[in-house]
Amino acid sequence: MPVATAVQPSPAATTAPRTAPRRTRVWALAEARWAAAATVAFLVALPLQLAGAPAWAWGPLYALAYATGGWEPALAGLRALTERTLDVDLLMIVAALGAAAIGQVMDGALLIVIFATSGALEALATARTQDSVRGLLDLAPARATRLTGDGGEETVATAALVVGDTILVRPGERVGADGRVLSGVGEVDQATITGEPLPVAKEPGDEVFAGTLNGLGALRVRVERDAGDSVLARIVAMVAEASETKAPTQLFIEKVEQRYSVGLVAVTLAVFAVPLLLGAELAGALLRAMTFMIVASPCAVVLATMPPLLSALANAGRHGVLVKSAVVMERIGQVDAVALDKTGTLTEGTPRVTAIRPLPGAGLSPDALLTCAAAAEHPSEHPLGRAVVRAARDRDGALPAVADFAATPGTGVRARVGGALVEVGAPARLLPGDDREVRSVVGELEESGHTAVLVVRDGVPVGVLGIADRLRTDAAATVAALRALTGRTPLLVTGDNPRAAARLAEEAGIDDVRAGLLPQDKVAAVREQERAGRRVLVVGDGVNDAPALAAAHTGVAMGRAGSDLALETADAVIVRDELATVPAVVRLSRTARKLVVQNLVLASVFIAGLAAWDLISELPLPLGVLGHEGSTVIVGLNGLRLLREAAWRRAAGRAG
Structure with missing residues (x-):
């Protein structure tokens, strides 16, 4: 026996607010707290050093930056060493300590801050993705009303539903499982699954999806998929799977970093060991090796890449x-x-009245037809009804009073407007007999992509409204x-x-x-x-x-x-x-990528030139630091060009 549409909405469906998905706060991440501590220590120490303050004033602050920002990558790098892998983060820690060993404490601290901040951003992105997937699962209700064999009802967890069960979906409730309507008529908002802007009429034989929102009618639904196999559950699985498919690019970057790290360490050790074997002093060999590690470190390459992209x-x-x-x-x-x-x-994602067609002989102008329909729809909460009311108010704003309003799920509304009984709704439900003229108008609107809404006054069709989403x-x-x-x-x-x-x-x-x-x-x-x-x-x-x-x-x-x-x-x-x-x-990104290439070439020339100088001859440390930091400043300023308003105007103009 069909379920009566008079079933009342469940209290939980109408009064309980939905909990917003929990979002991981930045400060909840240990990586973010350590990176912030390192950055603050660095930013306090730098002006003190530049102002000529004694080393005891800024030295401990730099040490704090090293410790707070570097302990995690150092520990991860040491663990990687136990697996016979040279982690690039460990290389940066070694370079930073090497810089400090030869007096370039600020350079080393800057390296620490850059890599600590990068790690914090990566951790935050991962946490937010996990939050979003958990939020999607909240769309599916936790419990459903299952009908028993003796005609009774029981409330069960949706995870306990199995194929073949019959559930009752009351007005205002979310559907608990993928299935097919056995009885009842209603309209279901399934935008979360299909993206359709309007609720879809459901009647016996139609498919419904878990997590979609039922309208006014009550539905009896036969479960056709287990909870783990629902469309909503598959969305969750696909988001997780597709996100993981982006990993190969990261793996490629890690391979490049690994080879660079191994090569740099090997050459640095050679720069240190060979002079010793040839009789050089220990202090001189160490200074030369540390100079090489500094000038060959990828600071300039990192800054060559980031400023253009961050500016864009x-x-x-x-x-x-x-x-x-x-x-x-x-x-x-x-x-x-x-x-x-x-x-x-x-x-725009909002249905609007885009066509008003009074029928010949009805004696109504387009404005009068729209006002008549809007008056009847005014008490309704249906999206189509709201679109009709909005269109009428945009024209003159005045709507006549109505009486005896009633809404029928899947059919439409009826109300007395100025003494006449006005019905507004689906042509298939309201159209009396085989009215070819009306069907022609309805068919024309539907063929052009509109949703047709029939207006009937005292049992006689008087016009058709076309509702569509506007480009x-x-x-x-x-x-x-x-x-x-x-x-x-x-x-x-x-x-x-x-x-x-x-x-x-x-x-x-x-x-x-x-x-x-x-x-x-x-x-x-x-x-x-x-x-x-x-x-x-x-x-x-x-x-x-x-x-x-x-x-x-x-x-x-x-x-x-x-x-x-x-x-x-x-x-x-x-x-x-x-x-x-x-x-x-898209165009701004392409401009940024061109600047990245320019900067990488420039940075590579500086690094290769300074490293070759140190290998072939003896590069003075001050000159090495000047060349290294100078190249960093040049590529950084080049990348900052994309901060200008003119860069966006050019991108938007070329984009049409």
């Missing part, structure tokens, strides 16, 4: 784009393919700019229906449309592009986009309406919700 990152941040790291800033410029979500990304004003220009940057038109990936997707894609200038996609389908579309040898940039905003954002070469989330998981999973966030900033950041 800061410039993008000033213009509403939060890029989460310098590594991400570099990766953005490497993309050669783009996949765009539809709802909330290409579109962003900068969408077409953004698509054209991305096409120019990558050499190919962006791909549209959406969980929305094919007709709505095709309409929006045509307006935006996109010809490759993938519609009706679940999260795993979006990931498959990204992987398909990657198998073709492309580095894909994905732009999205919903929970359903998170796996694709994680799987992509680079993920960008729309920040204003973006889900917590999308914002955490993405590599960059568009805070001001301006889609046109995507191509601008």
Whole structure:
């Protein structure tokens, strides 16, 4: 027997606030606290040293910076040595101690601070990713109402549900498991799974997903997947798996660092040992070896890379784009393919009345039809109803009073407006008989990608409203700019229906449309592009986009309406919700990467020249320090050019 739609919402569903996902605080991380202590000690000691204060004033502060910032990498490096691996962090600790041994205490402390800060940022990024995955799991309810064989009810943990169980989903509750509706009619907000902007009508035979939000109707659902195999659980698994696939790039960097570290240590030892074997004094040999370690240390290379990327990152941040790291800033410029979500990304993400069609003979103007429908919808909380009310108020703001309001899930609303009974809702439910004229108007609107809403007065259809999500004003220009940057038109990936997707894609200038996609389908579309040898940039905003954002070469989330998981999973966030900033950041990243190459060449020339001088002849320590620090200053200033406002204007202008 069907469940009556009069079932009341569960108290837990309507009164209990949802707990926001816990976010790891920066100061909760030991790495951040140690890095902060080292930085503060360094920043206090440096001006004292430069001001000519006695060594007892600034020496202990530098020692504190060494100890607080260096003990963890030193310990990790010593552990790596026990596994016959030379850790690059240990090399930096040795270089810092070597610098201190020959009087260059400040240089060594700066090395310590740089590497301690880098480790803290890496730890924070890892912790925030784990937080976001835990937050996604909170979407699934912890308990569900299971129907027993004798017609009773029992509350059980959703993890205890098995395939074949029947659960009752009351109004306002989240669905406890993936399954199929056995009885009942309602509308389910499943934007977290499919990205569709509007609730979807559900009736017997329709599929529902765990974690989606039921509307007014009550549903009896037969469980078809275990909790661990639900679409929501698979999203969690895919985010974790896709995040791990980015590790090979890190492994490559570690291999380069390992070889450089081994080579530098070997050459430093040779620079120390060979003169001793030839009869040189111990102090002179040690000074020469430490000079070599300082001039050959990668400080200049590190600073050659970071200032351009960090300057680009800061410039993008000033213009509403939060890029989460310098590594991400570099990766953005490497993309050669783009996949765009539809709802909330290409579109505004808010349904709007875009067509008003009074029927011949109804005697209503478009404004009168809209006002009539809005009056009936005014007490409703349905997104379509709110869109109708908003459109009417945008025109004149005045709505007549209503009486006898009632809402029927899956059908629409009815109310008395000015003495007439007005019904507003789904044409399939409200249309009396086979009215070809009305069906023609409805079909025309639906073919163009609209959701059709029929207005009936005293049993007679008087008009049809078309509701659709509106394309962003900068969408077409953004698509054209991305096409120019990558050499190919962006791909549209959406969980929305094919007709709505095709309409929006045509307006935006996109010809490759993938519609009706679940999260795993979006990931498959990204992987398909990657198998073709492309580095894909994905732009999205919903929970359903998170796996694709994680799987992509680079993920960008729309920040204003973006889900917590999308914002955490993405590599960059568009805070001001301006889609046109995507191509601008791509171009800014490419400019930064060019400066990185320039700086690396310059830094390598300085390091190679100074190291060769020390090997072939005898490089005076002051000159070595001057050359080393001078190259660092030059490449640093070159990178800071991207902080200027002109750099962003050029990037945005070229991006269209």
